[in-house]
Amino acid sequence: SQTIHQWPATLVQPVGSPLSLECTVEGTSNPNLYWYRQAAGRGLQLLFYSVGIGQISSEVPQNLSASRPQDRQFILSSKKLLLSDSGFYLCAWTQGETQYFGPGTRLLVL
Amino acid sequence: EDQVTQSPEALRLQEGESSSLNCSYTVSGLRGLFWYRQDPGKGPEFLFTLYSAGEEKEKERLKATLTKKESFLHITAPKPEDSATYLCAFRDYGGATNKLIFGTGTLLAVQP
Numbered sequence: 577s578q579t580i581h582q583w584p585a586t587l588v589q590p591v592g593s594p595l596s597l598e599c600t601v602e603g604t605s606n607p608n609l610y611w612y613r614q615a616a617g618r619g620l621q622l623l624f625y626s627v628g629i630g631q632i633s634s635e636v637p638q639n640l641s642a643s644r645p646q647d648r649q650f651i652l653s654s655k656k657l658l659l660s661d662s663g664f665y666l667c668a669w670t671q672g673e674t675q676y677f678g679p680g681t682r683l684l685v686l
Numbered sequence: 687e688d689q690v691t692q693s694p695e696a697l698r699l700q701e702g703e704s705s706s707l708n709c710s711y712t713v714s715g716l717r718g719l720f721w722y723r724q725d726p727g728k729g730p731e732f733l734f735t736l737y738s739a740g741e742e743k744e745k746e747r748l749k750a751t752l753t754k755k756e757s758f759l760h761i762t763a764p765k766p767e768d769s770a771t772y773l774c775a776f777r778d779y780g781g782a783t784n785k786l787i788f789g790t791g792t793l794l795a796v797q798p
Contacts, residue, residue, distance in 0.1 A: 619773070619788040620730070635785075666729050673718055673777065675786060677729035 578603035580678040582667050588684045595640075595654040597681050599667030602648065607669040609650040611642055614664040614680075626650060657685045688713040690776055692789035699796050702763045707792045709774035710756040718777040719757050720786060721750050723770045730773055733759075764796045 579602045589595060601607050608627050612620040622635045624642035632642050639658050643651045650667055662685045667678040690711040699705055711719070718737055722730035734743045736752035743750050747768060749760040759772055771793045775786040 617790070619790040620775075620786075622785060625785065664727075668729075674720070674732055674735060676732060677722075680727070680729045682727070 582678040586682045592656045597652040599650040601669045610668040612666040690789040696793040704762045707759040720775045722773040766796045769796045
């Protein structure tokens with residue numbers, strides 16, 4: 577069966593520090609992968625998606641970037657965090673037409 | 687502009703008190719309406735996909751229905767463990783790579 581992992585689960589970072597969040601998927605090959613952010617009381621906002629290694633599409637201009645160095649690995653990064661980057665970050669993958677989500681990373685920027 | 691609106695924002699029910707959550711959408715062409723359940727601090731859990739008006743799907747105490755303009759999530763005789771945020775999303779026609787547009791969710795609290 578397929579599983580999706582995210583780490584770390586929780587992260588507290590100072591403003592201006594770098595960021596690296598990792599997402600890996602097991603039990604499937606060549607999945608479409610997605611990064612979402614969920615602010616408190618808000619819906620999920622799609623940040624990036626990837627259809628293959630090295631292929632990244634950005635949905636909104638922002639302080640973040642994404643990379644896909646391996647087929648089942650998706651990384652969300654920032655060189656300098658802003659206060660507004662705080663939120664709940666979710667990775668997802670697609671099987672058929674359904675997206676399945678990982679457990680998420682809670683990021684607090686202070 | 688394609689968008690999805692969920693109502694109410696929050697709903698408090700007594701155990702056993704049935705109710706419905708609403709998800710209305712305006713899209714140029716629907717390629718799937720999705721319902722998810724999200725517990726606090728966790729990722730959304732997939733519940734249902736509906737594709738055409740008149741379609742219904744059930745899972746335990748939950749039943750999802752779809753019309754041309756909205757979807758309902760009916761909760762029959764809810765239990766406290768049904769407490770969660772319920773999210774709906776649509777995949778728009780012509781959208782690439784299964785991009786989903788999410789509503790802001792309905793926070794359901796079921797009291798014993």
